[in-house]
Amino acid sequence: xxxxxxxxxxxxxxxxxxxxxxxxxxxxxxxxxxxxxxxxxxxxxxxxxxxxxxxxxxxxxxxxxxxxxxxxxxxxxxxxxxxxxxxx
Amino acid sequence: xxxxxxxxxxxxxxxxxxxxxxxxxxxxxxxxxxxxxxxxxxxxxxxxxxxxxxxxxxxxxxxxxxxxxxxxxxxxxxxxxxxxxxxxxxxxxxxxxxxxxxxxxxxxxxxxxxxxxxxxxxxxxxxxxxxxxxxxxxxxxxxxxxxxxxxxxxxxxxxxxxxxxxxxxxxxxxxxxxxxxxxxxxxxxxxxxxxxxxxxxxxxxxxxxxxxxxxxxxxxxxxxxxxxxxxxxxxxxxxxxxxxxxxxxxxx
Amino acid sequence: xxxxxxxxxxxxxxxxxxxxxxxxxxxxxxxxxxxxxxxxxxxxxxxxxxxxxxxxxxxxxxxxxxxxxxxxxxxxxxxxxxxxxxxxxxxxxxxxxxxxxxxxxxxxxxxxxxxxxxxxxxxxxxxxxxxxxxxxxxxxxxxxxxxxxxxxxxxxxxxxxxxxxxxxxxxxxxxxxxxxxxxxxxxxxxxxxxxxxxx
Numbered sequence: 001x002x003x004x005x006x007x008x009x010x011x012x013x014x015x016x017x018x019x020x021x022x023x024x025x026x027x028x029x030x031x032x033x034x035x036x037x038x039x040x041x042x043x044x045x046x047x048x049x050x051x052x053x054x055x056x057x058x059x060x061x062x063x064x065x066x067x068x069x070x071x072x073x074x075x076x077x078x079x080x081x082x083x084x085x086x087x088x
Numbered sequence: 089x090x091x092x093x094x095x096x097x098x099x100x101x102x103x104x105x106x107x108x109x110x111x112x113x114x115x116x117x118x119x120x121x122x123x124x125x126x127x128x129x130x131x132x133x134x135x136x137x138x139x140x141x142x143x144x145x146x147x148x149x150x151x152x153x154x155x156x157x158x159x160x161x162x163x164x165x166x167x168x169x170x171x172x173x174x175x176x177x178x179x180x181x182x183x184x185x186x187x188x189x190x191x192x193x194x195x196x197x198x199x200x201x202x203x204x205x206x207x208x209x210x211x212x213x214x215x216x217x218x219x220x221x222x223x224x225x226x227x228x229x230x231x232x233x234x235x236x237x238x239x240x241x242x243x244x245x246x247x248x249x250x251x252x253x254x255x256x257x258x259x260x261x262x263x264x265x266x267x268x269x270x271x272x273x274x275x276x277x278x279x280x281x282x283x284x285x286x287x288x289x290x291x292x293x294x295x296x297x298x299x300x301x302x303x304x305x306x307x308x309x310x311x312x313x314x315x316x317x318x319x320x321x322x323x324x325x326x327x328x329x330x331x332x333x334x335x336x337x338x339x340x
Numbered sequence: 341x342x343x344x345x346x347x348x349x350x351x352x353x354x355x356x357x358x359x360x361x362x363x364x365x366x367x368x369x370x371x372x373x374x375x376x377x378x379x380x381x382x383x384x385x386x387x388x389x390x391x392x393x394x395x396x397x398x399x400x401x402x403x404x405x406x407x408x409x410x411x412x413x414x415x416x417x418x419x420x421x422x423x424x425x426x427x428x429x430x431x432x433x434x435x436x437x438x439x440x441x442x443x444x445x446x447x448x449x450x451x452x453x454x455x456x457x458x459x460x461x462x463x464x465x466x467x468x469x470x471x472x473x474x475x476x477x478x479x480x481x482x483x484x485x486x487x488x489x490x491x492x493x494x495x496x497x498x499x500x501x502x503x504x505x506x507x508x509x510x511x512x513x514x515x516x517x518x519x520x521x522x523x524x525x526x527x528x529x530x531x532x533x534x535x536x537x538x539x
Contacts, residue, residue, distance in 0.1 A: 003308070003373065005332045011194035012135045012149060015098035023196035039196025039329065044374050048419050048499055048519050051374040058376065060455075065523040067536040072523035084195075102343060139342040140350045144364070172351050180347045188342045 004053070007041035013050055013064050017071050026082040031059035033079070038062070052077075098190045100137060101125070105185045106160070111248050114167040115214065116178040117153060120160065120187060127156035130225035131198035131218045131303065131331075134163070134191030138173055148173045151217040151305075151331075152192065155224035164248060166214035197303065197331045201229035206298055209237040210289070210314045212306025216248050218331065219305055223256060223263055232262060236294055240268035240284050240310065266291065284310070286317055296322035305331040351422075360530040363423040370422055371484045374518065378453040378504050382488050387472065388507040389437060392445040397437075401488070405474070407432045412471060414494035416501075417530035419519075431473030431492055434465040437508075445510035449517060450491050453504040458517035459526070460493065460500055462510060469495055472505060497528040497535070 007023050014022040023039035034056040041052040041061060049065035054077070061077035075081070103120035111117055130152075137147040154162035167178040181187065199207060199222040207226075209219040216239055226235060237257075241247045247267075257265035266288055273279040294300060302323060304314045311332045319325050351364045359365060382401040389397045399407070409432050416424045448462045464470065473492040474481050481487030486503025493500045499519050520526050525534040533539060 003371070004376075005308075006197070006330050008133070008194045008197045008331050009149065011133075011196075012098065012190070015190075015193055017097065019097055021195040023194045037196055039194070046370070046372050047374045048372070048524060049374075049522060053375060060375075063522055065519070067523060070523065070536065074522050100342060137342050138345040138348045138350070140348050141344055144350045144362075145342055146350060176345070176348050185346055186343055187345070 003046055004042040004044050007037065007039040007043055007052060009043050009045055010038060010041070010050060010052060010062070010064070013066060013071065014073075016066075017073075020083050020085070024084050027061055028079040028081075029054040029057060029059065029061055030077050030079040032057035035082075098135075098193065100188050100190045103161075103187050103189055105181055105183050105187060107183060108181060111164055112246055114178070114246075115164055115248060116167075117162050117164045118177060118181060118187075119154075119162050120189070122159060122161060122189070125159050125161060127158050128152050128161065128192030128221075129195065129198040129200060130156065130222040132192035132194050132221075133218065134161070134189045134193060136163075136173065136177070137188040137190075138176060139188070146172060149193070150177075152221050153217045153224075154221060155228040164214065164217045164220075197305075197329050199225065199301070199303065201225055201231045201233075203301070204231075204233050206234040206294070206300040207236070208294055208300040208302045209235065210284075210302065210304040210306075210318075211237065211239045212284075212310030212314070213241060213246070214248060215304075215306030215310070215331070215333065217305075219303060220249055220252075222303065223253075226263070227256065234262060234293070234300075236264040236266070236291065236300070238266045238268065238284070238288060240270060240306070242270050243272040244269070244274045264291070284314055284317065286321055289314075289317055290321060296324070299324070299327065302328040303331075304328065306333065308332045359423045360417050361533045362535075363417055363421055363530065366422040366424050369424060369427075369485065370418070370420075372418065372420065372498075373484075373503075374456060375454055377483050379483060380453050380488055380504060385488055387437075387489070387505065389441055389510070390507065391441050391443045391510045392512050393442070395442060397440055399437075404432065404472075404489070407436055409474075410471065412473075412492075414492070416494060416498050419497040419499055419524065419528070419530075419535050423530075428477050429471065429473040429492055430475035430478075431471030431489070433468060434470040434472070434508075435468065437472065438466065441510065443510045445512055447511040447514045449509045449511055449515050450500075450502040450505055451507045451509065452502045453506045456502055456504070456518050458491075458500050458502050459515055459520055460496065461514075461527075464493060464496065465508075469493065495529070497525075497530050499524065500528055 028035045044051040052062040063074040065072045103122035107119040109117040133151045139145040150163045153164040165177045449459045470493045474489040491502040491505045
């Protein structure tokens with residue numbers, strides 16, 4: 001079974017901690033070098049956290065977990081993240 | 089028009105149910121009054137959180153169905169047989185009840201009415217909800233962007249918003265609506281029953297050369313089938329935006 | 341905690357109190373996965389145990405299946421809050437698999453096909469507490485539940501029971517696994533509700 005969703009699903013968990021929208025951010029995959037909007041990532045949600053994988057190579061680009069009061073974020077799989085700054 | 093791109097972290101808010109509207113036997117539209125809500129961009133969703141008396145809490149994401157408006161939004165919720173949250177929203181929630189939510193969320197799967205280019209919307213089942221928000225936002229903003237909705241349903245009685253879509257699909261309105269019936273078509277209709285196919289997707293004016301922005305929303309299998317049909321037809325994968333419903337992470 | 345939703349009981353409702361704290365009961369078998377399900381052919385499957393000195397013990401499928409196995413019935417507790425009771429498995433005890441290993445290691449790191457890892461104290465794999473299971477409810481273990489074979493450590497949260505297990509490294513130093521390195525508790529005892537760091 002391949003029960004992944006789209007990167008859209010990351011927006012809520014990361015919107016709790018960051019003021020920018022992660023789904024329109026362009027991430028360069030640390031494994032294969034492909035750049036894509038985080039909204040295009042494959043996100044596995046039926047898990048203890050959210051696991052976003054590169055659409056091209058399948059490696060983990062971002063992981064996020066949540067407990068009451070805390071969030072953990074692992075972005076080792078992103079070489080560079082380009083964020084849109086609204087209002088400019 | 090209400091702009092949603094206000095820089096700020098997401099926080100939980102409490103809305104009040106104003107109206108619960110029956111859409112189909114298993115779907116309800118919940119109209120919420122949310123003080124301080126500044127509107128959204130069509131296509132965005134909210135997270136809804138339910139908390140039981142003993143503190144047990146769970147949350148789900150639901151697409152916004154309405155056009156952007158300050159102070160008010162509508163969610164259309166499809167009841168899932170073994171769902172935990174959706175049966176509460178469709179069967180228990182009544183006008184006057186409080187509902188915790190946060191949003192609007194997500195800027196990727198979103199359509200800005202300032203964009204004038206053609207837009208191809210492809211919906212499977214209740215995947216029409218965020219796309220309906222785009223159609224309504226287009227009308228509310230007075231946009232002339234050419235729109236086409238291809239809407240796949242099992243049978244006519246499971247279709248959301250049929251009357252409104254018929255009205256918005258009238259000639260001259262600028263929104264074409266094409267139906268795909270996978271199990272049974274309306275009585276007397278000259279429509280073949282069957283899955284989404286390349287012919288229905290390739291209507292005149294909606295070829296890859298027209299370079300429409302594409303939004304596909306529905307269950308995972310539907311989204312994958314629709315996206316691969318469009319890519320095979322020559323649409324640029326880079327302009328195809330998808331939103332899958334999950335078994336639990338999505339619209340459960 | 342949020343505001344109470346009038347009339348909302350949630351999964352499990354009133355039955356939640358007989359389980360480890362915060363858990364609810366399920367009768368189905370939810371599938372959790374952090375990535376695509378690896379399809380591992382038993383023809384190329386191999387289980388490798390590697391000690392801290394680099395000594396390797398390995399079994400192909402035939403050799404593994406030739407080891408003495410046990411039938412066990414255990415309760416499962418997932419950190420995402422579902423519990424499933426009285427689940428029947430068949431597997432090879434880690435006592436059997438580790439019998440020949442010369443080790444003074446205190447820690448273990450399980451590695452899976454697909455890249456998943458999870459860590460636990462070696463003593464939690466011993467004394468009839470852990471198995472490499474290959475049958476569920478009398479049938480070969482389905483790939484979505486970790487087949488052909490998964491680790492089964494039922495006294496800890498289920499993320500410790502690595503699906504698609506490929507190897508176990510015995511280590512002198514503890515090495516946090518996939519979830520343990522991202523906020524989840526290093527040990528994960530459901531009865532003490534050790535879900536997150538610091539619990």
